[in-house]
Amino acid sequence: MKYALFNNQRIIPTKNVNEAICPICGEVVIPKCGKIKIHHWAHKTSQNCDPWWENETEWHRKWKEHFPEDFQEYLMIDSNTGEKHIADIRTNKGFVIEFQHSSIKYEERQAREIFYKNMVWVVDAKKYYDKFKQALSSNSLLHCKTNKNYFYIKENYYDNKVNFLPRTWLESSVPVLFDFGVNDIINNDFDKQKGWLYCIFPEKYYEKYGFGTSYCGIYLRKEVFINKIVTENYFYPNIVLQELEINEQAAQIQRHKWEQEQLKQQREYHKKLLQTKYVNEKSWRNAIHDIRLAFENNIFKPLKIYITDDGKITDYSKKNIYNYSDFMILGTKSYEDIYKEKTYTKNELLLLIKYNERFIPALTTMPNNLLYILLDMKINFYIMKLDIIEYYSKYKIFPSDFDRIYSDFNVKNDLNYIFENFKQNRQS
């Protein structure tokens, strides 16, 4: 504790003051003014009478000291039950901030939220910093497109053992502000993640918007947060959430536009398809037949290809870049798969790529929405270009420039054979 009562006054730990009492239990407390631990008042029986109290670190103390003294260590009493606890910060408007350094049990977190009601948590998140940085570089933390101060955390990334934020905090009923910083919270630290607080809202958006994201939040500079508490005595006005909602709606409209645009393109493709001329595809027909034979003899081994963050279509050797190569889709299949302990629908595509005058059978994956667009066409009768498309801020493979292949009875037969066999065979 930073404050004890002495002659009915709040007093900081002072040497030789031996009659100060604990504001909660009234027991005499001893000033501890050593060199190693921060100066504090201690109960004689080493145990603190407030079960929620955690030993203060420099991190606690520095945070508290950014607020007026009469906000700090405020004694709160439940008028019905008489239960007493010391809030780290309580403003004139009854708004509470609890600083939490060590991990906390779900039940205690909940009990404290029920007791203080109007509160936020500030969590010492230094230990999550490395994982957090990974999350930033992967796609598990997405920034709201219309306002980069808002972010979303994808649901399927938190629900596993490599959580970058503990679940107990994500399930909090009040906002939780993660402090990834160093002890000196306001300094000239230009490392963004350290100078900012990442605030997760309790509202879970996936209930409203079913596009696979759930937790959302805002990041704000520490000064902004402190300033808001000191001047306005609260944080988390509804306006923040309203703004977020408006932003999210705008993002949804954008997504809708994008989908409409895709449909339009699809119709144009169809139109174009009707006008395309048959190409000279003799070599293609031979390559298709070779694949059929490979299927029949159980020696079919397609190459796996994927797309890099900067939009290069490549295989695991990374030597060959297939962008804008001619290719055909010979088959598709969808099945339930598990990724990070969550099931999802995996769509695999079997491609035949023409690369340096060679024909390469290849496997790749495609998101549902894109695949639906393709499935509307007789996709396995066209030679196309391997192109990329921006899809939810990542690049995905999507064909362009359709040319029709002349399909006599034999080619049709081969194509249908491959299509059916690929679909049925899960381990290709």
Ligand SMILES: [Zn+2]
């Ligand atoms: Zn006490």
